[in-house]
Amino acid sequence: MIRPLLRRAALSGLVATLALPVAAAEAKPNLFSVMMDDDQLVYRDDDTRDRALRRMKDLGVDQVRVTVLWSVVADGARKTKALDKRFRKLKADNPKAYPRLNWDRYDRLVRAARRLGIGIYFNVTGPGPEWGHAKAPRSQARNKKTWKPKPKEFYKFVQAVGKRFSGRYRDENDERVILPKVGVWSLWNEPNQGGWLTPQFVNGRPYSPHLYRELYDHGYRALVSTGHAGDVIMMGETAPLGSSNPSSRAPMRPAQFLREMFCVDGNLQPLQGAEAAARKCSFWDKKGKLNATWWAHHPYTKNKSPQARDANPDSITMANIGDLATLLDGIAANTARIRSGVDILSAEFGFETNPPDPFSGIDPKLQANWNALGELQAFLHPRVVGQTQFLLYDVPPRRQYRRGSKSYWFTYQSGLYTNRGVAKPAATQYAFPFLVFPTGTTEPSNGRPHLTAWGGLRFRQEGVADDVAVDWKPADGSTDWQPIGSTKTNQPIQLDPAQSPIQVFEGYFYIPAFTVPGPGKVRMRLSIPQAPFHYTSQEFDVQ
Numbered sequence: 001m002i003r004p005l006l007r008r009a010a011l012s013g014l015v016a017t018l019a020l021p022v023a024a025a026e027a028k029p030n031l032f033s034v035m036m037d038d039d040q041l042v043y044r045d046d047d048t049r050d051r052a053l054r055r056m057k058d059l060g061v062d063q064v065r066v067t068v069l070w071s072v073v074a075d076g077a078r079k080t081k082a083l084d085k086r087f088r089k090l091k092a093d094n095p096k097a098y099p100r101l102n103w104d105r106y107d108r109l110v111r112a113a114r115r116l117g118i119g120i121y122f123n124v125t126g127p128g129p130e131w132g133h134a135k136a137p138r139s140q141a142r143n144k145k146t147w148k149p150k151p152k153e154f155y156k157f158v159q160a161v162g163k164r165f166s167g168r169y170r171d172e173n174d175e176r177v178i179l180p181k182v183g184v185w186s187l188w189n190e191p192n193q194g195g196w197l198t199p200q201f202v203n204g205r206p207y208s209p210h211l212y213r214e215l216y217d218h219g220y221r222a223l224v225s226t227g228h229a230g231d232v233i234m235m236g237e238t239a240p241l242g243s244s245n246p247s248s249r250a251p252m253r254p255a256q257f258l259r260e261m262f263c264v265d266g267n268l269q270p271l272q273g274a275e276a277a278a279r280k281c282s283f284w285d286k287k288g289k290l291n292a293t294w295w296a297h298h299p300y301t302k303n304k305s306p307q308a309r310d311a312n313p314d315s316i317t318m319a320n321i322g323d324l325a326t327l328l329d330g331i332a333a334n335t336a337r338i339r340s341g342v343d344i345l346s347a348e349f350g351f352e353t354n355p356p357d358p359f360s361g362i363d364p365k366l367q368a369n370w371n372a373l374g375e376l377q378a379f380l381h382p383r384v385v386g387q388t389q390f391l392l393y394d395v396p397p398r399r400q401y402r403r404g405s406k407s408y409w410f411t412y413q414s415g416l417y418t419n420r421g422v423a424k425p426a427a428t429q430y431a432f433p434f435l436v437f438p439t440g441t442t443e444p445s446n447g448r449p450h451l452t453a454w455g456g457l458r459f460r461q462e463g464v465a466d467d468v469a470v471d472w473k474p475a476d477g478s479t480d481w482q483p484i485g486s487t488k489t490n491q492p493i494q495l496d497p498a499q500s501p502i503q504v505f506e507g508y509f510y511i512p513a514f515t516v517p518g519p520g521k522v523r524m525r526l527s528i529p530q531a532p533f534h535y536t537s538q539e540f541d542v543q
Contacts, residue, residue: 031379031508033458034121034388036065036348037415039395042105049109052392053116059416059431060458063119065347065388066109067189070128070157071145073102078131092156093222095164100173103164107171107179114180121184123237123347124161124219126196128153136198143198143248148211155218158187162226186234186296186347187219188212192257193239194249201246208252209260210280217283217290235292235338237347240300240317241310253314254297258327262337268330289337294385297324298348299374303362306374318349318374325383343385346378350390350414353424356397357413359406367414368429368538375433376454379508389430394419425538431458434524434537439513448515451542455524456508467527470511472542475519483525484516519543 040052041064056064076099078084083099090097106122113120126132127145132154136147163169167181190196191212200208216235223233242253252260263271263281271281299318301308306318316324324344332340351370354361362370371389378384395411396419402408416427434455441450453470471481509524516522524537 031375031384032062032386033060034063034065034345034347034386035059035061035392036388036390037392038067040392041066041109046108046112050112053112053118056392057116057118059427060456061118063121063184063386064113065121065123066106068106068122068124068161070124070126070132070154073098073106073161074129074132074157075099075102077129092153093159093163095160095169096172098160103171104173106165107173110165110180110182111175119184120180120182121186121232122161122165122182123186123189124158125187125189125237126154126215128157132157140198140248143194146194146196146198148199149197149215151214151218154215155222158219158222159226162223162228166227168227182231183228184232184234185223185228186237187216189237190239190298191215191237192242192252192254194251199248200250200252201248204246205278206246206252206256206260209257210283212257213261213283213290216292217287220291232293233291234294234296234345234347235290236295236297238295238297238316240298241302241315242312244312253312254316255314255323255327258331262331262335264331264335268327268334270335284335284337289339292338292342294343294345295324295328296345296347297321299346300349301374303351303360306370306377318346318377321346321377321381321384325381341383343383344381345385346374346387348388348390349374349378352413353394353426354413356394356418357409358404359409361413364424364426368425369435371426372429372433372435372455375456376435379454389416391415393417393421428536429538432456432524432526432535432537434540436522436540436542438543441513443515446515448517449543450513450515451511451522452513453511453522453524454508455537457526468509469525469527470514471523471525472516473521473539474517475521481523485514516542 035056037052041049053064076083077087077097087097095103110120126149128149132150133145134148134150136144140147165179165182167178169179171177171179188197191208192200194200197208197212200206220233223231238254238257239251240254241251242256243250259265259268260279263276263279263284265271270276271279276282297316299316299321301310301317301319309319310317321344328338328342329340332338332342349371351367352361353364353367355364375387378387391412391414394413394415394417397408398410399408415424416430417423432455434453436451436453439450439452442448443450469483470485472484473479473481520542521539522542523539526535527533528535
């Protein structure tokens with residue numbers, strides 16, 4: 001299940017430190033923690049999946065995002081006359097119309113996750129089978145697998161998935177038991193990217209937004225028709241960046257994609273006349289509004305800091321995630337084509353490391369801190385409800401290419417662990433995020449700079465009074481670590497000499513102001529009654 005969303009006051013001091021656009025009076029729901037690693041959870045064996053799930057559980061993951069790929073489930077469904085006859089007889093909305101074993105990876109994952117108390121979030125997406133798409137013209141042969149998916153066929157496929165994971169379907173393959181219900185969904189992946197949906201543009205005019213509009217509408221109705229009306233159903237899964245080249249495969253920036261999808265101009269006013277007709281805006285005359293629980297977005301900043309905005313204002317990364325909420329609200333206010341106040345899920349986030357990737361990677365220690373900084377920004381924004389780490393493990397390189405080449409490292413290296421299972425600094429920082437910032441002021445009694453700290457305790461048992469300490473170690477090495485303040489997690493912590501209480505939220509803590517005796521390092525330490533008994537955060541250098 002998703003962790004309950006609690007309300008809390010925004011942290012004005014930390015907002016000021018980070019120069020984030022969040023008002024001190026605002027409040028926001030608590031973040032829940034999501035992780036995505038399809039390679040480990042879907043495309044390996046049962047033992048690999050279960051080890052990955054257990055590790056995710058130990059790290060404090062609430063939910064796993066999993067791609068339900070239309071082409072994978074439909075693979076082989078109509079390859080022979082006999083299979084095609086069976087498929088046409090049963091129809092595409094029937095889970096039994098698809099090859100039985102194609103469902104196994106998802107059935108077993110849902111059962112395994114339930115045993116561990118981890119929630120499942122299904123991203124149902126194309127590309128689909130050949131018969132689920134329009135035939136691409138010869139000039140678009142490169143895009144034939146993603147070319148113009150048929151919304152009516154997608155509707156049937158989503159119905160099949162929805163029925164199977166409705167909480168009423170008996171698994172005909174393994175254990176002959178009722179499959180657990182899946183209650184968190186999103187429809188299509190990165191519809192503003194040519195690798196997932198084409199054409200993005202036709203004759204220089206945006207095309208993918210109105211195509212996705214139809215796909216989402218059909219997918220949403222399919223889920224509602226199969227018992228999921230009360231579930232979390234997300235729109236978007238949009239990518240953060242794009243191109244100014246209006247070609248069939250060129251990625252479209254997300255702000256432009258939204259304006260085109262909802263048929264508004266640059267001032268968020270409804271399009272009229274020929275401009276509206278070209279974008280098939282008559283859709284809205286019939287539908288009026290599309291329903292969505294949240295908007296899912298992938299706010300990567302690639303190899304830049306989470307605080308570094310992209311130069312183009314139509315890009316939406318973690319650095320300007322608030323622009324997405326503003327844009328959605330403006331569309332809602334001017335058109336009512338989406339409800340007001342739609343919250344946002346950060347549905348993919350992470351940084352690749354060097355080693356191993358010398359082309360796209362950053363230093364592993366920097367990865368750890370930028371991951372945490374991105375989570376902090378999500379935590380501070382009143383409309384972001386959760387943060388998704390992509391991936392658990394690095395993906396092995398493509399060994400068919402020259403060793404060390406860019407093609408060799410084309411896979412993703414954003415894991416918390418290497419592909420051989422060696423922990424990066426980001427693994428500790430994920431389970432026990434800890435960030436320290438100077439506030440710009442000093443303590444009058446000793447002239448020492450004030451520090452502020454934020455972090456998370458997502459792995460700990462809620463409601464248990466564990467021991468928390470803040471430790472300091474001098475830079476000259478004259479003494480080892482020594483506590484400068486300690487308490488229980490459900491009580492205030494006093495840090496001499498600032499006497500500033502730690503504020504513990506559900507899964508997070510915040511220390512508004514404290515000082516240390518001198519230059520050195522600081523860390524947080526948690527002691528719990530069960531093994532492994534002690535956790536320590538990453539260390540931070542302080543002056």
